[in-house]
Amino acid sequence: MTRQQRNRLKSGLLGSLVLASLAAAWPHIGPLGELEQSTLDFRYARFNRDKRMSDRVQVIDIDEESLKLLEPTYGRWPWPRRVYKELIEFLSVGEPAGVFFDVQFGEQQLGSDDDALLAETAAATGIASFALGLFDEARPGAAPAEKMPEDFGERFALDGAGLAGYPLGAQFRNFSLPNRILYSKITKIHSVDAYRDHDGISRRMPLLFSYQGNWIPSLTVAAARAALGAELPPRYDHGQLVFAGEGGKEYRAPIRGDGNLELHFYSRGKWTAPIPIAAAIDSAMKMQRGEVEDPASLALNPLEFKGKVILIGASAAGLEDLKSTPIDSAYPGVLLHATAISNILDQDFLRRPSSLQRWVIALLAILLGYVSTLTIERMSLRVGVPAIAGSAYVAIGFLLFQRYGIAIDLAMPPLLGFAALSHGFAYMSFMEGAERRRMQSTLSKYLSPAVSAQLIAAGSDPRAEIGRTEELSVMFTDIRGFTSLSEKLDARTVVERLNEYLARMTDIVFEHTGTLDKFIGDALMAFWGAPVKDPDHAVRAIRCGLQMRRALAVLNESWLRTGALTQPLGIGMGVHTGEVIVGNIGSERRLDYTVIGDNVNLASRIEGLTKQYHIDFLVGDRTQELASQLFVFRQVDWVKVKGKSQAVAIHEPLCEVSSADTDRMLNLKRSFESALGLYRKGAFLEALAEFETLHRETGDGPSAVYVERCKGLQENPPENWDGIFVAKSK
Structure with a gap:
């Protein structure tokens, strides 16, 4: 038996098993039972017997x-x-x-x-x-x-006395x-x-x-x-x-x-x-x-x-x-x-086959459908044999009802037989052909034609799934202090709040056409630009983050008002844009559509940096570059993240340029970046004064970080100052 024949047999057996299970459950599935009953109603209306009601x-x-x-x-x-x-x-x-x-x-x-x-x-x-x-x-x-x-x-x-067991x-x-x-x-x-x-x-x-x-x-x-x-x-x-x-x-x-x-x-x-x-x-x-x-x-x-x-x-x-x-x-x-x-x-009752007989009839119809499509080569016979058999079966059903008052199923066997026929045709005309073409196209990219042909003939597929490299925008979010908060609450409350939070954040990702990759405890990972290509992936990711910020504020207000939580939740969000590998990754038993690569890790590191700067949203340099015309950003720092030898610029999205807060945010941006420029020149005393003023007037989180940093650098001036901060943790 060739591999192609084995595949046909496996497909037919699997389909037969599924459809036979459906046949067993058919009478108990409301709409299907009603469909079967409607065929009996039709027989009563059009093919009823001539017998008269008892004259008694x-x-x-x-x-x-x-x-x-x-x-x-x-x-x-x-x-x-x-x-x-x-x-x-x-x-x-x-x-x-x-x-x-x-x-x-x-x-x-x-x-x-x-x-x-x-x-x-x-x-x-x-x-x-x-x-x-x-x-x-x-x-x-x-x-x-x-x-x-x-x-x-x-x-x-x-x-x-004689009615025991009556239903x-x-x-x-x-x-x-x-x-x-x-x-x-x-x-x-x-x-x-x-x-x-x-x-x-x-x-x-x-x-x-x-x-x-x-x-x-x-x-x-x-x-x-x-x-x-x-x-x-x-x-x-x-x-x-x-x-x-x-x-x-x-x-x-x-x-x-x-x-x-x-x-x-x-x-x-x-x-x-x-x-x-x-x-x-x-x-x-x-x-x-x-x-x-x-x-x-x-x-x-x-x-x-x-x-x-x-x-x-x-x-x-x-x-x-x-x-x-x-x-x-x-x-x-x-x-x-x-x-x-x-x-x-008159002892004149409607007679029906037993449950076993009904199931056997349905199974025969299923097998006929698969045998016709998977073993008969001529298309006319593939279609003609089951069509003739189905028509004969229905005609026999009408005759049995009219002559003998026997009601065989007229919906289940033909429909299941048609389902088997359709599945067989789909497998023969689409699945096998598509699989051969897909394997030929993929394997020919890295194997010789001779080896590719050999693998295809044997039915061997060495791939789990081959991904592709794309520039995408990847987001990580994390709840701040969730571990310590969960220790103060009972397990049920923790799960309820976490589910509410993740459900809302997931909705927002979907609203902005993102792909939800996975949940990692209380963290969420998503990306934009795949599987459907989207040139605005960076813009959508940033808008998603800004809406998440607003949504969390609404959730916190509700939780605090109702007593569901005694302190608000905080969130950290990081987005980075770069080339990643995207595809179905895993084993033959378990595949996940996901992204991997150095830029994915960098997105996670950027999210982690939000804690150090006391803000909730940071993005990478490429993300800021792609979205700079639509959002107000401020550059927060140059950072060497753990595991990277090169420094990266990190930016905070402050608002959309069309926002009512644009003027205020532009003022914040100018003041902060003025102080940051002094800091990078090594003018720590002047930078300290500007950062202190900004923090005092606005309560700005990054400014507070730079105040402490400038004080330390003023006391211990560095050699070869380059303005780059080295992150010691993830």
């Missing part, structure tokens, strides 16, 4: 037309409860398996005995189940704020029962709560709820049990809720990890046509008034409901029970329950 489920719909037709008789919504009393009496004639309300009757109807009549009818017929609401979600295990009535568990709760979803802190009169006499209760996904679309249905240890059936479970004639409570068995129907036949509903049933929607027109409640009430009133002898002669024959479950809910927009679903953006909530019930009765 019938919805009586409180629709817009019924609201209009019944308003003259019963007034505006909400209607008197006698409407539902008459409806239950009418429906009971047909001996349905049950009547289940998706409407809550929490408030008592005042001024009439309708609630009592409805309660008595419900108790007498034994077919009606009423809705309760659960709300105020809480963390699992949190104690509910409202306590259920003491008799609730005995009268309405399911026996939970409950949301927990609740509050509830809404049917009003006091209804609650006292009714015999059946269910919850009507339904959930939406994060995108606001309803795709699942909770089946059981637990409140204060009471297992409460959803409308779906209550109706399914009634339709199946289940006398025993449901039980939980390895991810399935099991119903025992007539004759001991088991009906199993697959439960997701959040305790919900994933709905298997029916196409529009395939669900049992809802009956407008106005039509049901009209037939009920005709029967009540004795207008017909045979119920079969009614427009709505109650005998047709025998053995069915009847759901009473609303599709009228004003009643606010319309949900967004993959089928319809205004889907009546009661149809969600009807869908879930039909799924259970």
Whole structure:
């Protein structure tokens, strides 16, 4: 195997590992899971099966037309409860398996005995189940704020003996029962709560709820049990809720990890046509008034409901029970329950591959992408093979869904396969070619063509990184007395103040287009002019330093005012401009983009000199030369820094020439440099007088240094005086 082939294999294996890991995490990454779900929504909208909803489920719909037709008789919504009393009496004639309300009757109807009549009818017929609401979600295990009535568990709760391990979803802190009169006499209760996904679309249905240890059936479970004639409570068995129907036949509903049933929607027109409640009430009133002898002669024959479950809910927009679903953006909530019930009765569930199967399918798509790009030479086949395979896979996905109700992933495998394909193409067309060209260009500069060709063929790269020499401006900053200050403060305060300081200084470096090289304890190193060349690098470095000075003053004022520090921080800044080596420097395991060279060391020495002259900012001679037209400088000294045999001139940037302080700073510059000229001529007594005057009038730090220096030189005059100061420390 050639080195090129080995590199291809390594690239493919590494990419496969990354993408296979992404495939494993895909369902748990919100946007990716939602993308996958959107492909299922599309299948429901365009490729849904032809199966009809179970005819054992019938919805009586409180629709817009019924609201209009019944308003003259019963007034505006909400209607008197006698409407539902008459409806239950009418429906009971047909001996349905049950009547289940998706409407809550929490408030008592005042001024009439309708609630009592409805309660008595419900108790007498034994077919009606009423809705309760659960709300105020809480963390699992949190104690509910409202306590259920003491008799609730005995009268309405399911026996939970077989429900151990059931994955409950949301927990609740509050509830809404049917009003006091209804609650006292009714015999059946269910919850009507339904959930939406994060995108606001309803795709699942909770089946059981637990409140204060009471297992409460959803409308779906209550109706399914009634339709199946289940006398025993449901039980939980390895991810399935099991119903025992007539004759001991088991009906199993697959439960997701959040305790919900994933709905298997029916196409529009395939669900049992809802009956407008106005039509049901009209037939009920005709029967009540004795207008017909045979119920079969009614427009709505109650005998047709025998053995069915009847759901009473609303599709009228004003009643606010319309949900967004993959089928319809205004889907009546009661149809969600009807869908879930039909799924259970017909054992008609959406089927998905297992997590392992999904991952294997994705892995095969990834491998196909890499094999196509890294092993097939002909471009037409590189593109054609995965394109044909991907199209066939999607077509099979649509077919499996439409014919068998199997939902394979239609986003993850194609996208990961495309990612593998793209990575393979990128590697083949860019990475290898670019690497060969880069190695050829670099190695040819210091190796013979024959040796270069040999190294390239073997894939050997003797470089970590080859830098370049550039004239840059390098800055060092350091906090004055930080070590002693840190000894007086606790570690947390030290870290907090240091982080605030470094964060602000870093922002300023970036604002002035500098490159942050590194932090060295409380020190900072930055440079200008690379990686992007900038002829104004010296100017930008000086402006950065002046802004750092102002920013530190603001930080100190804030820290002292709030008590975060008891004394202000000081700073020293040094900038020097010169040729340095810049590039990625280090080992193959760790590279840093940095600068090295004698001029970098000199920048550090210049920063250190700020302490000796009691000022916060010094720059080298070349820096001053490049920025002299824009700033007011004063030359502070000629210095032989440690490790250098030649003296260097150091300057203090006083202000920008456009500053309001320019006149004052020019006066300071003239006075100081006049005294400095005397000092360099060896006229120490005259220089001493001028430095003392300047220090007394302005408190100037360098002047104070020269006062002491002149006194010493006056007492011990030097031989061969050249005006150069020799720094003994860094």
